[in-house]
Amino acid sequence: MEFDYIVVGSGSAGSPLTARLVEKGASVLLLEAGKREKLHLTRVPAALMYTIGNNRYDWNYVTEPDPSRSGLQEAWPRGRVPGGSSAINGMIFIRGAAADYDAWETMGNKGWGWDSVLPYFRKMETADDDRDNSHRGGMGPLRVSSLRWKHPLSQKFIDSFVNAGVPRNPDLNGSSHEGVAWNQGSTTGGLRHSAFDAFVLPRLKDNKLTFMDDALVERIVMEGKRASGVDIMRRGKTIRATARRGVVLSAGSINSPQLLMLSGIGDPAELGRHGIEVRVASPDVGRNLMEHPGLYVRAEMDVKTGNAYASALGRLRAAGQWALSRSGVLSVPTAQVLAFLKSTPEQEVPDLQFHLFPFGYFSESGRLRVPTRNLVTILANVNYPKSTGRLELRSSDPRTPLAIYPRLLDHPDDLDCVLRGLAWIRRLASTPPFGNHVRELIDVPPERAGRDAEEQYVRKATVPFLHPVGTCRMGSDDKAVVTPELRVRGTEGLWVADASIFPRHIAGNTNATAIMIGERAADLIHP
Template sequence: MVSVSDVTFDYIVVGGGSAGCVVAGRLSEDASRSVLLVEAGLNDTNPLLHIPAGIGALKSENYEYNMKSVPLKHCHNQQIDMRQAKVIGGGGSINAQVFTRGAPIDWEIWSRDYGCEGWEPEKVAEVFRRWERNDRFSAPHHGTEGPVGVSDQANPHPLSMAFVRAGQELGLPYNPDFNGAEQYGVGLYQRTTWNGLRSSTSVAYLKGRRRRRNLTCLYQTPTLKVHIEDGRATGVDIVRDGSRVTVKAAKEVILTAGAYFSPHLLQLSGIGDPQWLKAAGIPLVHELPGVGKNFQDHPRVDLAYGIRDRVTMDRYQEPWWGGLAGIEYLTFRKGPLTSTLAEAGCFDYAEKGAPSPDQQVHFVPAMTHEFAKLTGYGVGHGVGIDAYALRPTSRGTVTTISADPRQLPLIDPNFLATDYDVDQMVYGVKLMRELMRQPSMARHVKGEYLFEYDDLVTKDQYVDFVRRHIVSACHPTGTCSMGTREDSVVTPQLKVRGVEGLRVADASVMPTVPSSNTQAPTIMVAEMAVDFITSGR
């Protein structure tokens, strides 16, 4: 077998997540192009990765990086989990598969305020439609011929339906399509599944294509740095069989390692803020101060409720119920295992007069065993609900602290640094509580779990509560921001400024976090990147 170090590839794609699978799959459609996809994590051969509800049975340490934030100075100095997938397909292989695309105002802000010409709402909508294969909706808002399967909840849980009715009782309009003409309202989420299976970009763009002679996929292969020679990216250093190996790229190196590791790799390669690099002991190769800055994520707060009857989804973690669900799934590809858990939700306005909703809620008719024990509600009797601010104004950082690539970067989301973000999260907690108090939900609820609080009444109590219980929505963005500003890292065509042959094409390039879950916008960014590359832009 020929070693990859003996081959010069046209394109090297670093990171096999939701974006990387798109870029590698699309570029390799042309047999004249040679493409190498390098993924630090495992291949997606575990069947549980493809069962929509299978994430509950996975050992997360096998498929995620174990990372914590720095102590959050606005959140009682607590350190919170900052989850990052470590498997081909990235977050799309282990997430809740919620399919939301954001609002047109998101892309208008990118194009208008950040100089991202070519990213106008009309163009972005066209790209979204191109890769979508929707089982119910079609034009003008949806596509039906793309590679990524999108479908309705096959068997929504009765409590999810009760939640939708509760939203209407609160005054929210029923919305059958959060990705249609209007985002505002309450309803059931569509999800990235097809025929009862998860539709990750690994499945959608690489399945059946990994046998292409011009596509090489490496798994469990960390990337250490990008080589820059005379202002041009010429290849990468990777680890194969315990040894450091250099692989060369004739045309481009494309970083798709996500909002934590794309800036980390740039910094390890000597590209970034000179002061940060000096502190880490990394020689400066190219000054680009914006690398690792502008970090954004949706701040989230979770609440838990006890349910009177033993009917919630977490009972299927027990052998008897799980066995029944497994038989139904294997026989008919139906039943509880087709659930993506976050089945229902809503979009609302905390700030009246905002251009689009600034709050998103997910309802989950289940609770983990650990949380069921903590709350005392018991397995099968718990549900969860979360809310997050869709347009946070706090900005954080991702900082490389050592020239040793094995040292993970420092992540500071800087949550709740502004009064606006605090007010948004207070509204979100109040919204969740009001939803659960509506008749359609209240008849099922036997208790509300508020951690150290018996109740929340005053604003000070709400503020303290959100500062104590803020978590990441796992939507990191912004750390290699695109645009034409002085602090932009990549151009609107996703080229690293001042370096030839190097692009970034993942959620890190988003100058502002979209007002939705981020998997679909990340796929859109990757599709746009391929358009730029293949058209010579």
């Protein structure tokens, strides 16, 4: 149980990091709290309707009441299976705008500008052959594919955006990030392609790699300021693994800060409340929690939608099509269309993102239910939220989840931006050709109801888009949790490499960026 490196978490960042370290000749122990699959259910793209909210695959976190949204509490899914959240997410592949990473560098994170990170985005993927090769990759482990099934309403949704003045974009992961386009997904041949399947699975027989599932890390073993290993709870016993060169936390924006705090790295006052010895005073661990707030608006249509497959006969037909040809409604990511736009002409950059799901569902006790009504879902979210939340320990027991305080609409600018997103949803729902088929926007107040009614609706209807970041913020200032080289400030041999390091949110879903962080981390940690 002695290795060069120990990587905690086999998700979007931990999997590429591990693969690249092994490729460089280092011995690596990769730890995953979840259990390996036998049936490989997560490889079926549509299976997320079953895996989300299921304790077998999902940490099933529940937030504290959010006073900025009328005391709302909600489930926050996070993957607890090899592949992490990349095994249960919507498989949407979007990298964020070039300006996002230039902003990171401007904030004091040298080497994280767009020109520096683009080679890692290209290195990690194999995109469809017709992509612009100056911006896309063709030799990486992760497959990024076009949709194998498109609902007719999705094309009409794109056309309505264009008719509303939004430019058509051939590739949102290309030279420009603005406009409307078909979604691309982390899928291959009609199967989900998780980070674990892409990067780790092909290397499992390498004698430099040891993968251990069902392994909950209790704490990092510190010798003074140096991380020398981890204590692991597995099958009722605690075992210790030693790292000659160091430990990397890639457990995600919830679990990485929790492990730092359990190991004595955090706010001294909070650690003291739970009897944890302070190793490094780092008050911002667990702070700076940023999420994309927005609306999931279900629209009832006058034509059949993806919900037609929710009936017993529809499910049988969809399953048969997928089994025979890996095509059809079960073979694709959740979103068919993505768009990035400026909510008003005064905005300097696109401040809103839109998705179209060609189906509608309801969440009940954290589980997803798809009715047989003809529904689609139009999603609008704020790209650059100014509101921040926090995470706090409930206990020194690693099995006890953190308390999550989202506060998604604390800043008035975020509320205003969501309201502008609602206005755009109404606009799209009345713009041909998509608007010709909209019967009703469900639960949305009529436009004539006025600002007060809209604000009341938004405060109750705004939800997180499940892109939590920032809880181990990267920076060059004294309050940053990690340095631009990803080393935990005040320690040796300890790094964090996952979405928790974001110093600022990006315009887009976070999976591709987390994978890029894992790729880059390997070069920073083991040059």
